[in-house]
Each structure stands twice: as structure tokens, then as C-alpha cells.
Amino acid sequence: MDAIIIGAGAAGLMSAGAALDSGKSVLILEANAKPGLKILTSGGGRCNFTNRSVTPHEFVSENPHFCKSALHQFSQDDFIQMVEEAGIPFYEKTLGQLFCQQGARAILDMLLKKIDSPDCTLVTGAKVSTVSHRDGFFSVCYNDKTATAKNLIVATGGLSFPKLGATDFGYRLAKQFGHKVTKLYPALDGFLFSDSDRQRLKGLEGISLEARLTCGRRSFTENILLTHVGLSGPAALKGSLFWSPGDQILIDFLPAMADWHAWLDQKKRTDAKKTLLTLLSSIMSKRLAAALLVPTKLGEKRMGDLSKADYAQMTGLLKKFHFIPKSTAGYHKAEVTRGGVKTEEISSQTMESKQWPGLFFIGEVLDVTGLLGGYNLQWAWSSGWVAGKNLRPHGV
Numbered sequence: 001m002d003a004i005i006i007g008a009g010a011a012g013l014m015s016a017g018a019a020l021d022s023g024k025s026v027l028i029l030e031a032n033a034k035p036g037l038k039i040l041t042s043g044g045g046r047c048n049f050t051n052r053s054v055t056p057h058e059f060v061s062e063n064p065h066f067c068k069s070a071l072h073q074f075s076q077d078d079f080i081q082m083v084e085e086a087g088i089p090f091y092e093k094t095l096g097q098l099f100c101q102q103g104a105r106a107i108l109d110m111l112l113k114k115i116d117s118p119d120c121t122l123v124t125g126a127k128v129s130t131v132s133h134r135d136g137f138f139s140v141c142y143n144d145k146t147a148t149a150k151n152l153i154v155a156t157g158g159l160s161f162p163k164l165g166a167t168d169f170g171y172r173l174a175k176q177f178g179h180k181v182t183k184l185y186p187a188l189d190g191f192l193f194s195d196s197d198r199q200r201l202k203g204l205e206g207i208s209l210e211a212r213l214t215c216g217r218r219s220f221t222e223n224i225l226l227t228h229v230g231l232s233g234p235a236a237l238k239g240s241l242f243w244s245p246g247d248q249i250l251i252d253f254l255p256a257m258a259d260w261h262a263w264l265d266q267k268k269r270t271d272a273k274k275t276l277l278t279l280l281s282s283i284m285s286k287r288l289a290a291a292l293l294v295p296t297k298l299g300e301k302r303m304g305d306l307s308k309a310d311y312a313q314m315t316g317l318l319k320k321f322h323f324i325p326k327s328t329a330g331y332h333k334a335e336v337t338r339g340g341v342k343t344e345e346i347s348s349q350t351m352e353s354k355q356w357p358g359l360f361f362i363g364e365v366l367d368v369t370g371l372l373g374g375y376n377l378q379w380a381w382s383s384g385w386v387a388g389k390n391l392r393p394h395g396v
């Protein structure tokens with residue numbers, strides 16, 4: 001056997017298919033009772049398997065250039081072609097996101113069909129406990145058994161969604177072989193409010209609206225959802241990828257209104273007798289507008305009476321609302337883990353360790369994290385494919 005792959009998730013299964021295509025034989029060891037559990041859960045069960053537009057800008061890593069080669073060698077178009085050839089119907093949602101029409105199972109079945117070969121053995125319920133290296137070979141222990149091969153592909157994923165079998169095994173293994181691991185954070189999980197913000201925004205749970213959310217230098221204009229504990233929805237999930245403890249989140253509740261002061265000036269003239277709250281209710285959720293304005297008493301003011309100081313106060317509440325989250329929602333909600341095995345000692349062309357020939361890290365375990373929108377699975381496909389194509393031949 002040419003390679004042992006630890007983890008039968010998106011990256012591991014893809015690397016197995018690519019290895020088989022190159023005439024190699026593989027053993028896949030998966031701790032869960034079934035392969036590909038995260039694929040089945042992804043995209044709300046419909047698997048947002050890639051995106052029409054994939055650029056390095058959609059990925060976060062200490063080395064933003066690292067992802068380029070793999071994404072180029074096996075691109076979103078290559079994966080779309082695989083899906084089309086398998087006859088899987090799919091559709092495009094907003095922002096180029098591609099989903100399966102009849103569910104994520106189709107993607108997993110496609111990957112499993114690709115590895116259905118006498119040269120591939122998939123063992124489920126096989127939790128790898130230790131790995132050692134001797135005379136150019138990796139020995140892997142699982143369930144009181146040992147397997148040995150020239151190549152070892154670590155496709156163990158991140159820490160998110162522990163209920164789907166997430167473990168820190170890949171990070172521990174990396175450290176065992178002298179690789180560094182960056183700080184890890186749950187990401188694409190949204191935010192939790194501090195106790196005082198929870199109090200301030202009480203009663204607003206369930207409100208969902210399009211807003212512009214800014215975290216650091218990144219802004220997202222998409223839906224946000226207020227929950228009883230914090231902020232969710234695509235814009236909040238995306239923002240959480242760029243958030244570090246202590247960072248402020250800025251929200252524009254009226255993103256379509258470019259010249260807010262001009263709108264106020266005009267309403268002052270045309271609707272001088274109406275209250276601000278009445279007018280705001282026609283362009284945003286009344287419940288939200290009332291909750292934001294009540295503490296200031298601005299809501300009851302007539303438009304004609306608004307002063308420039310009132311304008312500034314309203315701008316702070318509606319266009320530049322800010323808060324400092326207590327934290328992000330946590331690994332049980334996170335779609336991914338931000339950070340991972342440092343890329344400096346990994347070849348960006350092949351995903352092979354620069355220190356240990358034949359040792360590969362692929363998918364989420366690496367310090368490459370994509371935005372919401374199909375990018376994390378595309379990274380799993382791309383990194384898995386290049387590793388599978390670049391295994392060391394026997395005896396070299």
C-alpha cells in the first residue's frame with residue numbers, strides 16, 4: 001500500500017480518489033462509523049460544494065499566498081466538471097454559491113464511487129491513536145492494529161462541530177513531527193453579546209434584516225439575525241472569521257441608504273410633522289428602530305424639530321451601531337476552525353511537509369480557512385487533490 005489517509009472527510013476522500021487515479025493504493029482510516037459526515041451536514045444538508053468565483057481573497061491564513069497553487073491546480077471549475085460528469089443536479093444561490101438540488105448525499109456518493117477500487121480500503125470506526133516513523137515509513141496504530149506506508153496524509157479536519165467527531169489529533173500529530181500550529185479559533189459561528197448588550201437588545205430576537213457588518217477591514221452586506229444570545233446570519237458568520245477578542249463590530253442597519261443626511265434633510269422638509277420613528281418604520285423593522293431609539297427619546301421627535309446633534313446621535317445608532325462581542329458562538333456552532341498547521345513548513349504545491357518526506361496535511365487541519373460560501377469545501381477538494389497526485393513512489 002502506498003499511502004495511509006487519516007480521516008474520510010472531504011479532503012481525505014478527495015485525496016484518495018486522486019491517488020487512485022495516479023495508480024497508487026491507499027488505506028483510509030475513519031474514526032466515525034460512517035465517512036463524510038460533515039459533507040452530509042454541509043449547506044443545511046444541500047452541500048454548498050463550491051463557489052463560481054474562488055480567489056485567495058476569500059481565505060484567511062498567516063500566509064495568504066499559500067492557498068494559490070492548490071486552488072489553481074484543482075479549481076472550482078474542475079470540481080464543477082466532476083459534479084456535472086456524475087450527473088448531479090445543482091443550482092446557484094446568491095453570490096455564486098453552488099448547492100446540490102437533491103441533497104449532499106450525492107456529493108458523498110460521487111466521492112465514494114471514485115474510491116470503489118481493489119486498491120482502496122476504507123475502514124470506519126478506526127480511530128488512529130499513535131503514529132511513528134522509521135526508515136522512511138509511517139506506522140499508524142488504530143484499534144489494536146498497525147498499518148505501515150511510505151506516505152501518510154493527515155486529513156483530520158478542525159475542532160468545529162465536535163458532535164460530528166472533530167478531534168485535535170491532526171494538530172497533535174503535526175507537533176509530534178515538529179510542525180507548528182497557529183492559535184485556533186472557532187469561526188463562521190457569529191457572535192455572543194456581552195451581558196449589557198443582551199439587556200439593551202432584549203426582545204429583538206428573531207429580527208432578521210439586511211445590514212452592513214464591518215469587522216476590522218472587512219465588511220459584508222447580507223442578512224443578520226438577532227438571537228436571544230447574540231448575532232447570527234451570513235454577515236455575522238462571515239464577520240466572525242475576521243474577529244479577535246476585543247475587536248469592535250460596526251453595523252449599518254440602513255446599508256442601501258448612501259446619503260443618510262440628505263434623506264433626513266428631505267424628510268425634514270416634506271414630513272416635518274411626522275415622528276422619526278414613523279418614518280423609520282417605513283424603511284426598516286419598527287421593532288428594531290424603536291428599541292434602538294427609545295433610550296434617546298429621539299423616536300418621538302418630529303422631523304421638523306431634529307437638530308444636527310440629533311442627526312449625529314441617530315447616525316451612531318442606525319448607521320454606525322457598534323458593540324464588542326463577548327466572544328464568537330463557539331465550536332459547537334462553528335462551521336470551521338480558523339488557524340491550523342502552520343504553512344511555512346508545508347509545500348504549497350503538494351501539501352507535503354518540508355521536513356518529513358511523505359507526510360501530507362490537507363483540508364481544514366491546515367492554517368487555511370475560507371469564508372462562508374463553498375470555499376472551505378473547495379479548499380478540501382484542492383488540497384486533497386494535489387496531495388493525492390504527489391505521493392512518493394514506493395522505494396524512493
Ligand SMILES: Cc1cc2nc3c(=O)[nH]c(=O)nc-3n(C[C@H](O)[C@H](O)[C@H](O)COP(=O)(O)OP(=O)(O)OC[C@H]3O[C@@H](n4cnc5c(N)ncnc54)[C@H](O)[C@@H]3O)c2cc1C
Pocket residue numbers: 006007008009010011012029030031032035036037038039041042043044047048049050126127128129155156157158160161164165166167169170334335336362363364365373374375376377378380
Ligand atoms: C454544519 C456545517 C456546515 C458546513 N457547510 C459547508 C458548506 O456548505 N460549504 C463549505 O464549503 N463548507 C462547509 N462547512 C465546512 C466544511 O464542511 C469543512 O471545512 C470540510 O468538511 C473540512 O473537510 P476535512 O476533510 O478537512 O475535515 P472533516 O470533514 O472534518 O473530516 C475529518 C475526518 O477525520 C476524522 N478523524 C479525526 N481524527 C481522527 C482520528 N484520530 N482517526 C481517524 N479519523 C479521524 C473525523 O472523524 C472526520 O471524519 C460546514 C461545516 C459545518 C460544521
